[in-house]
Amino acid sequence: EIGAAKILQQNNPGLYVSVTTAGTADGTGWFGKQMLLEAKSQGFTPNNFSIMPFDGGFSGAASQTSALTNFNTILQSTFGWDQATAYAHEGFSGMNGRSDTGEYFSQADFQTVLDYATSHHMDRFTFWSLNRDRQCTPADNGGRTSGTCSSVTQNSWDFAKYSVKFAGVTPPTGTPTPTPTPTPTPTSCKTAWNASAVYTAGDEVSYGKHNWKAKWWTQNETPGAAEWGPWQDEGAC
Template identity: 60%
Template structure:
């Protein structure tokens, strides 16, 4: 079991959170290839453990999305021969789990490979065409100007392809010291979306999302419940379409509450269990399903450190 995952139906009952995003689908480690795997190690075609988790969530009245990519892994767009092959590989995941939503989490190293980015986005466009009603989001990196040059290339590539995902989310942590800086970068990204796609303000907000990190970040920033509440108010007040965080596994207090380290299983801030998740549930109550969430690692085979991410990837 990776990351000490909680029991999702139990969390659902205690918080009202209904949607979860499982991460990450990647290319096989080592030899590469065009076969979808969980975390680069366990072929989706052989999976039974994640399928049981999904069945449990759906039996309790919820649903899941799946996140593709993630930091440090190899996207299938880097290893498949074409966009069509990449889409066929991701289609296997959609068919296996009867998915209604997917998230393309585009970070390093795929993020800096323009060819891979083009294949990923074209694959996403193909999936939209072949799966009517599929909710497609793109999660990527934040920077003080809204996004990085690589992120701007991603947006420009989507525009050139005439690819229109339902949402673009950025991750305003790791370098953003407080909630004011987080809101500022979301405002900057809002401007980037308007300028890139020619959208008016309301349309840009309706395609914008935030993927947060609860408690202590990788860079040692601390984001507490009040920060998340301020961002929740901002997201709802501006008509944003996603509000997510990494991760549900971390949505509980460490012992001691702060040991000066970033943990994958606790938040490093004083809290009761699932306080951050309850905020995503509030957002979900005001938006369509599968647009809000939290990250959480799931019980899977030892070789499969897959994660469940209620609504956004990391």
């Protein structure tokens, strides 16, 4: 994977490359450290290495910022970077609300880690995941972790706003008004398809309230009857 990422980086100047690995109280575990050593041996430097400080005995923001501090030390020792350079190549990927192992990370925890990330000029701040950034019913989801809501009391998109702030943008204070979908102008139907007629490439007909265009010579082949048939669906009419 490191080799593949290096190739992508080399072949696509300006491509943003972030490598995410597990987080532990020490920063990252044996597998994460082996990954860093592999990156060093290949001379690969992405925009950042990020850790996920959750599902590992974490409890709130203090344990997460401690892990980020320890991970910074690992980056320094592995690549020979000074502290500021290591932070400039470090990222955070959290989990909003209740984690898989029952840890809880509130909006206040996200704010604390955001303050840490911005004050140390880290390169990335994100979370797992946007589709969980809404309140469950009931709010605590019966003490369970959900893949579609956070299991904590919140307004929709509360946690996403911290990523928006990290990007240097002021998040909206309310829910945006959705742009109405314009009503499509109905398309008139072509002459009805006739089973006995001969059609050649480009001829247009209507069948089943859709317009169809012939891709080649055809006769008595019902439009839409075969996926790879002679008729191209041009949409409803």
